Amino acid sequence: MTKYIAKRILLAAVTLFVIIFVLFVLIRIMPGNPFPVERMSAEMILQKRAELGLDKPILVQFADYMRMLLSGNFGNGTSLYNGAPIKPILLACLENSFKIGVLSIFFGTAVGLLTGIVAALNRGKFLDGLCTVLSILGVCIPSYVFMIFLQYFFAYKIPFFPYFFDPSRFLFSSIMPALSLSLFTISTVARFTRNEMVEVLNSDYVKLAESKGLQGFELMRRHVLRNALIPVVTVIAPLVVDLLTGAMVMEKIYGVNGVGKLMVDAIAGEGVDYNYVLALGIVFSSLYIGVMLLLDILYGIIDPRIRLSAKEAA
Amino acid sequence: MRKLWIVLLALVLFTAAGCGEEKPGGGDYLPVMLERSVISLDNDYIMDTTSMEVLGNCVEGLLRQDRNDKIIPALADSYDISEDGKIYTFHLRDAKWSNGDDVTAEDFVFAWRRVCADANEYAYMFSDIGRVKNAAAIISRKAAPVTLGVSAPDSKTLVVELEEPVPFFLSLMPLHIFYPVNEKFFSSLAARTYATTPETFLSNSAFTLEDYKPGAANIRLRKNKNYWDAASVHLDGLAYQVVTSPDDALTAFKNGTLKLVKIDGDHAKNIRDDESLAKNLRTVNVGHMNFLVFNTRNENLANQNLRLAITHAVDRETLVNDYVMDGSQPAYTAVRPNFAFNRYNDEDFSADQNKFAEYVGYDVKKARGYLDLAKAELGAKTFELGLLYSNDAGTTLVKVAQALKAQLEANLPGVTINLQPMTTAERLDKSKKQRFDIVLDAWRPDYADPTTYLTLWQTGNANNFGLWSNARYDEIISDCMSGDYWNYDDYWAALHEAEGIVMREAAIAPLYFVNQTILLADGVRGIEFHALNLPRVFKFATIK
Secondary structure (H helix, E strand, O other), rough: OHHHHHHHHHHHHHHHHHHHHHHHHHHHOOOOOOOOOOOHHHHHHHHHHHHHHOOOHHHHHHHHHHHHHOOOOOOOOOOHHHOEHHHHHHHHHHHHHHHHHHHHHHHHHHHHHHHHHHHHOOOOOOOHHHHHHHHHHHHHHHHHHHHHHHHHHHHHHHOOOOOOHHHHHHHHOHHHHHHHHHHHHHHHHHHHHHHHHHHHHHHHHHHHHOOOOHHHHHHHHOOOOOOOHHHHHHHHHHHHHHHHHOOOOHHHHHOOOOOHHHHHHHHHHOOOOOOHHHHEEEHHHHHHHHHHHHHHHHHHHHHHHHHHHHHHOO | HHHHHHHHHHHHHHHHHHOOOOOOOOOOEEEEEEEEOOOOOOOOOOOOHHHHHHOOOOOOOOOEOOOOOOOOEEOOEEEEEEOOEEEEEEEEOOOOOOOOEEEHHHHHHHHHEEEEEEEHHHHHHHOOOOOEHHHHHHOOOOOOHHOOOOEEEEOOOEEEEEEEOOOOHHHHHHHHHHOOOOHHHHHHHOOOOOOHHHHOOOOOOOOEEEEEOOOOOOOEEEEEEOOOOOHHHHOOOOEEOOOOOHHHHHHHOOOOOEEEEEOOHHHHEEEEHHHHOOOOOOEEEEEEEEEEEEEOOOOOOOOOOHHHHHHHHHOOOHHHHHHHHOOOOOOOOOOOOOEEEEEOOOOEOOOOOOOOOOOOOOHHHHHHHHHHHHHHHHOOOEEEEEEEEEEOOOHHHHHHHHHHHHHHHHHHHOEEEEEEEEEEHHHHHHHHHOOOEEEEEEEEOOEEEEEEEHHHHHHOOOOOOOOOOOOHHHHHHHHOOOOOOOOOOOHHHHHHHHHHHHHOOOEEEEEEEEEEEEEEOOOOEEOEEEEOOEEEOOOOOOOO
């Protein structure tokens, strides 16, 4: 088991390293400058490039960058916010995206589970059909359409919610952004929950439990949900990362100061901010890799067959 | 199962606990749209008008512009200019920073040395434009920052020494790059963290930062009680909201969330027919001129007749009325009107848009005549030219480029235009490396003098993308910039001559002067709009 986990961790580290290297090289061969050049002479630009170390060979630059990264530092911006240190700014933006993400995960899972359960219990009836249609719609409608729809109706036509996100009224103004983000989660969770539950409800052990006289909520809680939810959790995990890393479109539409907006500013600002783009890329990839690693390890613990097959393959 | 619910509930409570729900400030905060995020609030690093505006409502320099763009005193009460025009002595008024410190002449000396030492985007205002003594040497790292020609004999007197007399030197002073910085406060902060939060920022003007984080989509400014002219400030504060979509801007205005928004041409056209909104519509002069630059390294575009053919084949009226639609005006001069006025008689340098009718204007017959000449001289029947433009700044430029392609191909038989859309960063990169045939470029004046445009096409200027060169033109501009025209009338006449050369040789083809269409809520008054420097000033704004 230890060997299996160690191997997974090593693999994750190598993946992250490769991603950082590719990002690093790509961003340097990308057109555009790390600083705006409209009013600078050619000599001044060369001077600035030298100050940022951009005149060194790319592998030397990469080594310097990795050294800085390993000391737990993302360095300073190259064109945004007068070159202030990236870390505190990145953390502040992550916090906003995380908070809205958590809200939407909570909402998405809760409503999704409920919808799925209702559908499964009423299999073949009207409610089941309604839930299925709704969850298919939820997967098909791009979330930005839903975002604009919500904003138009509940902030403009009926001016109940604030039109833009307002950090001073965090909870209230993040309801619409969180809701619109959770649409996809709701639909995915609902569909999976329904399918898994239908399967479990038809299984022999549930029938046995029923014949023993177990009924209603107790049956659901002890036998059906517990078994049906395990596959659902594995679907939610990658969705969680998606929601936590912010949604660029959502942040743009509601004016949220999050990582998605930071990314847009870093790329489309006056100059391309190399270090912000890299830092954000690294944070996003680390989150994905981290979640996948966790899932891999969990699978290994839950299901010994996965561990064994990995060993055989090796 | 129960545990899962408890965990989720705990997460939500945790999230909710992390944020207070009451709104800070209150009172008369004017909610205003910002088109983009603020990139920096450190005057040394600012290069975009959005950041300039937010900073400019918080910090003041020696002089400022009044409602009609006249230069008037701000922190400097008065000033003296030496006989030879090389020494400016500014006398500062009693003013305070928002932390209670006095604004002193040393604050200017510190800030100006810092700008030259750091050599960022706008540092050239000290060297190439302002000609402050030793600025050029400091920027190119050949001299120490302390050698800059600026000194503070006492805390209320600032002496600036120039290398040459600069006729428009005073008009540079309202620009952000000449703002003061409180040295004691600045030195107490960690490196590069100045102006990144309200705590690391000092203001000395109408407003101060109340709520700001780098990249914030909403920024709140509060009235600065320590401002020397606080009695003139009536707003309690400003609430900026970054809105990037024109649709959002319009709906946010309609439901009252924002009281001042910028709208694009498409919406402006519809609103003109909408009675309930038309009364809120204003067109303001914000300063850009959009023009085509021809790469003279291209063997075909090196031919003056081909360039003249193109400039005569563009129907600017149609371009502005049917495609831009936001109140912009067709351009027939190389300098935009409404920002550079003659010091003595207030004559607008570019008021007369017909002065170069001979060289520029929509005339298909003339255009085809030039094209035939070009074909004969170059021995070619067809020309294939690329047109570079930015597609990351709204849809207007995209529409303009498509319209240009249609007009040029229809009016000039044998000419094919290939559209090359790209990001602004990429466009500038390619322009600087002459990797283009024609580029759709824009320039907003930096100061109130025609040379802010006319230096652009000087040989060796970093923004002379087309590498066009004319000896007489270079001579005039360098004489004007080095103070050889101490007689203002001669100076003005020389600049007119220089502009004539640009137009005669079609170094560029002016397209239109960008104006902005805005919606302003009823009862909001006193906002100043400027063609240069700060686009909007809220010092005197009121809400009824």
